[in-house]
Amino acid sequence: MDNMATQSDGAAKMEPLRSSCPFLEEEARRHLPYDVNDSVYLEVQSNEEPLFSYMLRFVSKSVQKARSIRADMGKGRGLGADDDDIDDLLVMVKGKGKVGGASRKRKREVQMPSANIGLGWHSFDFTWEEKTAHITAVLQRIGHPTGDGPSFFTSMVLFAQGQDQMPLLKICQKAADNETKQKANRVSLWRFDTKYHFWSRISRRMARSLDSIVLEESVKRPLLDDLEWFLKDETRTFYAKHGIPYHRCYLLHGEPGTGKTSFMNSVAGHIQRNLCFIQMDKHMTDDTFRNAMTQLPALSMVVLEDVDALFTNHREADQNNSSLSFSGFLNCLDGLGAPDDVVIFMTTNHPDKLDPAVMRPGRIDLKAEFKKPNKDVASKYFLTFYPGADDAAVVFGTSVGGRIAERKVSMAQLQHFFLACHRQGFDAVKASQYISDFTFDEPRSTIFSSYG
Numbered sequence: 001m002d003n004m005a006t007q008s009d010g011a012a013k014m015e016p017l018r019s020s021c022p023f024l025e026e027e028a029r030r031h032l033p034y035d036v037n038d039s040v041y042l043e044v045q046s047n048e049e050p051l052f053s054y055m056l057r058f059v060s061k062s063v064q065k066a067r068s069i070r071a072d073m074g075k076g077r078g079l080g081a082d083d084d085d086i087d088d089l090l091v092m093v094k095g096k097g098k099v100g101g102a103s104r105k106r107k108r109e110v111q112m113p114s115a116n117i118g119l120g121w122h123s124f125d126f127t128w129e130e131k132t133a134h135i136t137a138v139l140q141r142i143g144h145p146t147g148d149g150p151s152f153f154t155s156m157v158l159f160a161q162g163q164d165q166m167p168l169l170k171i172c173q174k175a176a177d178n179e180t181k182q183k184a185n186r187v188s189l190w191r192f193d194t195k196y197h198f199w200s201r202i203s204r205r206m207a208r209s210l211d212s213i214v215l216e217e218s219v220k221r222p223l224l225d226d227l228e229w230f231l232k233d234e235t236r237t238f239y240a241k242h243g244i245p246y247h248r249c250y251l252l253h254g255e256p257g258t259g260k261t262s263f264m265n266s267v268a269g270h271i272q273r274n275l276c277f278i279q280m281d282k283h284m285t286d287d288t289f290r291n292a293m294t295q296l297p298a299l300s301m302v303v304l305e306d307v308d309a310l311f312t313n314h315r316e317a318d319q320n321n322s323s324l325s326f327s328g329f330l331n332c333l334d335g336l337g338a339p340d341d342v343v344i345f346m347t348t349n350h351p352d353k354l355d356p357a358v359m360r361p362g363r364i365d366l367k368a369e370f371k372k373p374n375k376d377v378a379s380k381y382f383l384t385f386y387p388g389a390d391d392a393a394v395v396f397g398t399s400v401g402g403r404i405a406e407r408k409v410s411m412a413q414l415q416h417f418f419l420a421c422h423r424q425g426f427d428a429v430k431a432s433q434y435i436s437d438f439t440f441d442e443p444r445s446t447i448f449s450s451y452g
Contacts, residue, residue: 023138023157031121032136034161042168046154049198050179050295051172055156058175059124059137060116066124126171133160133167180274180298187269190276190300192292194283199276199297207269213262214381214411219368223250223267226366227343231271236341249333249344249363253351254370257412260347263370264303273301273343280310286328293332293339301343308353326355333363373411375401381411382432385418389428396432413440 022043239246268275379397421431
């Protein structure tokens with residue numbers, strides 16, 4: 001919806017739209033099914049992330065659904081796709097090559113491209129609390145392309161008949177809820193854009209069962225018990241009654257490969273929270289970190305990895321990582337900039353390097369050390385790959401126990417071992433025997449040769 005102005009030399013020049021309304025009134029009169037003066041409107045601009053993305057997706061789906069219904073009433077055929085169909089699609093892909101003389105098919109989960117509405121006027125019905133309102137929306141671009149993209153100034157204006165603003169406000173709430181809610185058996189991964197200051201969902205994965213995470217009960221059970229207590233309604237009420245900010249922070253520490261990341265992924269699925277990663281880079285400042293923590297998606301679980309690398313012993317930021325100050329970091333954990341209704345997980349391989357100010361109660365609520373697996377843990381882990389094979393699990397635990405005791409084997413290495421077993425089609429008995437000859441640090445071609 002660009003406004004054209006003509007210069008004296010006859011050349012056409014693009015001018016930005018200047019109006020008391022965020023839309024052209026003559027356009028509104030032509031497209032609205034009611035008098036524009038008998039309506040309320042709401043504008044969402046493209047620089048208002050993430051709300052603009054939420055609204056664009058929600059309105060696009062609503063418009064597509066409305067068109068699908070109209071098509072079904074006529075000779076056409078509707079799209080018939082709901083949110084789950086659009087978000088995730090299980091595709092059968094036929095392999096072009098052959099392995100062992102047989103063609104193969106494989107399944108993979110892919111994300112469908114978003115089918116957003118185009119520029120112009122669209123309409124749909126919106127229902128909330130057993131009420132229905134007819135909504136008209138215009139998606140528009142105004143003025144010259146700007147920035148290093150380049151990009152246009154884009155906005156969406158929604159109209160509803162009458163003077164009641166509630167339908168438009170409810171649409172914003174519904175759009176945000178739809179984008180931030182967790183789907184069953186899925187974990188949504190979010191990452192914060194430190195340059196432009198907004199959260200975006202980068203992927204959605206199958207949630208990993210907590211039963212597949214084998215840890216010592218002295219580590220696993222206290223963490224889960226504390227989380228379950230924190231998420232109870234009565235706990236939230238207790239926090240509010242006593243004026244305590246409602247958030248919980250956990251520190252997981254231990255050597256690489258001991259299961260910290262796997263545990264956090266499974267916990268996010270278990271408590272049905274969005275898994276939000278914050279990457280410390282050159283754009284990270286106090287303001288950036290505060291924006292990240294205050295603009296979190298609903299029901300968030302924040303992950304801050306390798307926090308020991310953020311600051312020097314003199315509480316100065318590592319300039320190679322970020323410009324975040326030590327005080328700014330602490331303020332977002334438990335100060336005025338701290339978020340509400342959020343679970344925070346921090347990880348470190350070197351807890352001894354953390355400043356005592358970070359470790360004090362109120363900033364870290366619970367600490368857990370992730371150790372190399374012992375004999376019993378290894379046997380339990382074996383059973384997650386070969387359920388019911390108790391005798392083979394005992395043999396496996398005994399065989400690998402010596403190397404575990406010498407701290408030569410991690411959970412990540414054991415996972416690598418079971419993948420090798422699956423690759424070669426080993427049953428439980430053969431896998432329990434294979435561990436005696438398996439060398440973790442050799443190339444796979446050499447590893448496979450012993451059971452060629």
